[in-house]
Amino acid sequence: MEYCERVIFIFSRIYYLMDDRSEAVMEQHKFNFNKLNLYINPNMKGFGKSPTLAINELSYELEQERKKVYKFGFGQSPFPVPDFMVEELKSYAKEKDYLPVDGLPALREAVAKFYREVKGLDVDKSQVLIAPGSKQLLFLIQFVLNAELLIPVPCWVTYIPQARMLGRRIHTFQTTAENNWQLDPNEFEEYLKNHDDSPKLLLLNYFNNPTGSEAHEETLMEIARIAREYGVIVVSDEIYDRLTFTDHYYSIVRYYPEGTIISGGLSKWAGAGGWRLGTFIFPKELKEIQMACAVLASETYSCVAAPIQYAAVAAYNDREQLNQYIAKSNRVLKTISTFCTNQLKAAGVKVNPAAGGFYIFIDFEKYRQKLLQKGIRTSNELMSTILQESGVAMLPGTAFGMPLDSLTARLAFVNFNGGYALEKIDEFDTYQSNEDFIKDIAPDVYNGILALVNWLDQFNEA
Helix, strand or coil, rough: HHHHHHHHHHHHHHHHHHHHCHHHHHHCCCHHHHHHHHCCCCHCCCCCCCCCHHHHHHHHHHCCCCCEEECCCCCCCCCCCCHHHHHHHHHHCCCCCCCCCCHHHHHHHHHHHHHHHHCCCCCCHEEEEEEHHHHHHHHHHHHHCEEEEEEEECCCCCCCHHHCCHHHHHEEECCCHCCCCCCHHHHHHHHHHHHCCCCEEEEEEEECCCCCCCCHHHHHHHHHHHHHHHCEEEEEECCCCCCCCCCCCCCCHHHCCCHHEEEEEEECCCCCCHCCCCCECCHHHHHHHEEEEEHHCCCCCCCCCCHHHHHHHHHHCHHHHHHHHHHHHHHHHHHHHHHHHHHHCCCCEECCCCCCCEEEEECCCHHHHHHCCCCCHHHHHHHHHHHHHHHEEEEEHHHHCCCCCCCCCEECCCCCHHHHHHHHHHHHCCCCCCHHHHHHHCHHHHHHHHHHHHHHHHHCCC
16 A cells, blocks of 8 residues: 555544544545546646656656666756855855745846846836746746747757646747757748737747757747737746857837847856746736736745845845856856767758757758668657666657657756856866866766767667
């Protein structure tokens, strides 16, 4: 008997003994555990754990079996939380009171000030909503809006499952490497022309997870024009916006400010994923939607942990220290990203250079016929085979909304000691080559890429 079943049985025994009922009556009213599926919301059926968390757990299990695993599956910042933020958290550890649902006023002002001064946007603190991670905010907005979700794919693993759990209609737009994985404005407009039967919510993510791609300014301007014309609300997921390998960053909010909600947080550029702090910036025109999200928040998570919110104020106010930290982080990430991309391109796989973040998206289409000879037809089968035969763990393209038969995968190049890398990047010029630097600061990434290339050699030799 499982633990929960035993607990329920024990408490039922106590109830019936106190009520002086017979064993026969008790047996008659015994809970039928075979009917538990009737209690589960049908929208939840068919789901497993988030693929990113599942691959991390599988990698751990293989390591416990003393197998070497190159962990390119789970994507979280490899860098430590900056020291000044840690000290702030320590100093506020005693803060125990519930904070306003919208967020600590000082934090909301710090976030608004950041977007005004760094992003050049007309934002005040009344437009800011703080939540335990951007994932929670994305769920809130989908719950609040009775809207069909529009998503360019490949997309982050959580977008589609959240919509399905809520019973929302979903339409995906297949993007291509040739178009730098951007939403095609013509396809976007054509769909809206022929499907005007319901409100629409468009989810954009640049720099993109899983591809690392950036948006082109002209494309965003055209998407903004179309969204305005058809009354589409846009959520611009900009959680990776400060992890850039370029000298520019384009956001749709500049071209469609009245209809765009900006999603952000500390998890990527401050290395603080576990702090669980996300932000939404609402346009004043969508105040009613913001208020509805706050109401839902009040009935679910109440507020972000007080010490985290107090400490996060410094993350948005202390620009000089964070700018240095982010600049070093980006230099490390760009160096590793370039190495991974060049090695895999030379091996014959299709991969676009990333413009930011810590992912690249790989297409093994070139090897389709030879993979068929090994019985491999899908990205799931391909990732399973690569993991078993080379120890390289990646997520299949299907986890990001790609068709089952697309031989694609996301590679997250974050399995290295970020603290050591930040120290050594100042000595970059003392290394003889980029490869020597990567061998030193990210040996598992270096050896994992070579293991993948070596696995591909069997097809190049045939």
